[in-house]
Amino acid sequence: MNKILYTFLFTAVTFAASAQVTVDRSKQPKAGPAPVIEFKNPEIFTLPNGMTILVVENHKLPRVSATLNIDMGPVKEGEKSGIMQLMGQMMGEGTKSMPKAKFDESIDLLGADVNLNSTGGYTGALTRYFSQAFMLMADALKNPAFPQESFEKLQKQTITGLKSGEKSASTISGRVVNALGYGKHTAMGEFVTEESVKALTLNDVKQAYKDHITPSRSYLTFIGDITPGKAKELATNAFGSWTGKKLPVPEFANVDNVPATEIDFIDVPTAVQGELSVTNLINNPMSGKDYHALLIANQILGGGAEAKLFMNLREKHGFTYGSYANTGNGRFQAMFKTSAQVRSEKADSAVVEMLSEIDNMRNGKITEEELASAKAKYNGSFALKMEDPANTATYASNILINGLEKDFYRTFLQKINALTIADVQRVAKKYYTRDNARIVIVGNGAKILPNLSRLGFPIKLYDKYAEPIANKPKETAVGESDKNSEAVTAFSIINDYLKAIGGKDEAKKLVSQKANISLSVQGITLEGTQIKMAPNKEHTILKMGGNVAMEKVFDGAKGHQSQMGKSAEMDTAEVKEAMDEKGIIPQVYYITNDYKTSYLGVEKVNDQNAYKIKITKPSGKVSTEYYSTKTALLIREESTETAGGEETAVIVDYSDYQKVGTLLFPLTITQSAGGQDLVFKFSDVKINEGVTDADFK
């Protein structure tokens, strides 16, 4: 009987349970009431020497951490660049009473983490070993040994480390973006170089230590399984009698943004992706009235996977693995930056999309949904941050360091939740200075640069150390091209051209060419023929009404030109220039050491984008050639002719490419010089037939 009842009850319970669990999965479940976020205050006390101590007591795990942070602000190192980092590392190289090996052994035996750095140090340990580990950190901070031997080791390691980042596009980008934005001779923009590290000495380390490692304006934060009483005791034992320099609050003049938006390009030929950043400088103190609105604006623009930049550049276009925005803040000038690592072929498109999302923010193209989501994210992250007791300490020290209202974090969400689209648009307009931005791109110049000019911004080239590259590209013979990306580019442009007209091998096989020409000039038409034979023999004749109007003959060694009855032998310079041509299609021979080529970028020619390359021929004559980015064909050639002691720029445009045999020939050639256009039309082209040496007498 009992058993039956039991079964019945059991069935009833399960029935009731399954009746309750019907869910409507067609729509998103409603969230319950928001959890209450409790702000705990850390215990705070100060030591007479200026050190502030914060304690966040939390006994969930048997461990304690202590962090010392000396609030020195950005340090301008100048020619001692790298000294602060090295000084920080040197504090971990043993103390006056404990050589490094012993010091390391003592830490490791406790299983503890003890690190020293240029603004203080960190200790993390199991509760039972914490006091010992903490005293080791204190000893390193107060009594560093600074052995010369360690200095040399770290100096060498730093140099090796710098070398390891030499080719990394992201390392270069990290350096150059700040150096260009703030200026490379400012505290925020300066960077470490091999030269600066080599020049450092142990005395520099000692001086930097004296100047910066001090209890003045320092914050010591204990977190975890420790009582405030115990923390105070430890702190007093370790640092109570410590003295040091009084630190001034650093002040820096504001750096101006660029007067007009520009592209700053750094060529890293080996980069697989382009590092793209759009930046400008801002002043955004946490105590400022726009601080909260800027947080929300940043969240909507590029705060995560649901933000505008990510949705556009990754989810819509697949240009990148991720794109984000970062709005700096604090007591000092800071940077607003949007960034993405994009594939080279799409770098230009990525710039366009990134700018358009910045514009959307400025124009208030923000939906209520986006605003609500950004707010929700902040509300949520406040809850999520409660998992980590370290945040309690961060909030407290932020208030102290930034001089914020005591209730800054208690009113934080209230201020966030009161923001409107208009507020967000207002700060976007004010702080995202779209017309005074630097678009910094670090990547493969050969792939990225040609497409950038269409964007219409001035393009400035810089090297890996933010030095401008002078506007005259290095001249390099193509044969040496392995070391020079510009020459590699010219090389590939020429190769692509040869491929496009039918292949290098076919071009080489071309030994003679014969065609009819007609020339229209000022309404008059001249008819004639042009005969060419490899390498550089030419006979062109144009007749008007049966009379020879123009004639040019070159037999490979000498020649003459006549025009309207006046004839002249070619002079030495002219012969030399004619000898520049090593074949009917001279590009075949550009890829030899006799020619120097360099790639000059992309320009528009007759509404087409074209690669511009400069060719210096064996005679020293220079011409600039333009090859279509689309078809790879030669579309323009510019050179300077000297006639009657005067230099005239001559522009020759090639068009109407048609196939003759296996090769493409331009059947229309337009020559512009001295304000006059001559249009030559070619027809009845014959190749490798019926031409002999006799034709060039």
Added chain:
Amino acid sequence: MLKQKLVLFLMFGATIANAQKVAFTEYDLKNGLHVVLHQDKTAPVVAVSVMYHVGSKDEQTNRTGFAHFFEHLLFEGSDNIKRGEFMKIVSANGGQNNANTTQDRTFYYEVFPSNSLETGMWLESERMMHPVINEIGVKTQNEVVKEEKRLRVDNQPYGNFLAEIMKRLFVKHPYHWVTIGSMADLDSAKLDEFIAFNKKYYVPNNAVLVIAGDIDIEKTKKLVDGYFAPIPTGGAITRNPAREDPITTEIVDTAYDNNISIPAIMSAYRTPGITSKESLALQLASDVLSTGQSSRMYKKMVDDKKNALQVGSFNYSLEDYGAYIIYALPNGGDSTALQVLLKDMDDEIVKLQTELISETEFTKIRNQYENNSVGANAKMLGVAENLADGYTFYNKNTNHINQDLDEIRTITRQDIQNVAKKYLNRNQRVTLYYLPKKNK
């Protein structure tokens, strides 16, 4: 005398240490989904996670990269979640989400303020029940994955080192390739193949749902039932990956990396899978060599001889096998120094094989292990992953999370010497010179 006291103190300390026990409830749904619930009300946070027992080792040799690809594809939406909405919903609820893939498993998760628990379950159940897998999603994520590969592998200094080691260390087993896989394979895969892969592996009977945080266990059980019970079960999954033949002659090779200027020397040994006690002993062996600045390799090569910029050793422990990897980068960046570094590394291995480590070292590595493991369960997401790992890899032993430290304490100094002798022999390894690519 002082030293004596210190050791005594350490030993006393060890006896009073106690790990925090992670309490949990676990059960199976009828469709085979294993459910694990853990309550912790210290913060108003909940982690909702699903670990699928599928990784790159489950891929066909001509379709590598599938599991990782699904890490992306399964954010594309479901019958009830429009394309592009998944991540928006998470944010709108103040949460965070992501996923990661290894050779053995894929882990999807959301962390929410605890009032959005149900949204987390809805998202994960939608993803399991009826994800949308179509051409547009495949095409978009294909581009994204290619960018990820460029970012994380091709453009990353030393980004290819693991792939270069694994392809030489494993020739038959699918650990031959790394999770990112081959872009050509992904390009040539047809939509049908993606759908079939999903149907086979992303099913309740191949997954663990772990919910950890500020929850009410009974209410949560009911919601789990509501959201996950209607998901149809999948077919049985059998795995019999090829076993490797032992390596009997040292394999010496060279690999090049475009993104580096400092070369590296690496040696790698094939080791047993994650659940074996030997795998733990190997991990401790690696701590002796390179954890902390007083570790043997660091002290000798970085501090005393100063010929290394960086040294490291670790046991890369996977389900079927592991890879014990040791590496060093020369200080100064000179390739000719690699030979000396290799000898320095090898001498340390020989020392592990021929001498027991000292008692002090033994205490040190155990303390280090404990210090690191205390933090592993500090946050709910960590707890969720550790619970799921236990069930997925340790013979359905979810409680492995609470046994980790005890297991380590069973390893003896002799065990460490034994594994060094058994697995870390020169004729069993791959030695790789990892060099900067020369300009061509």
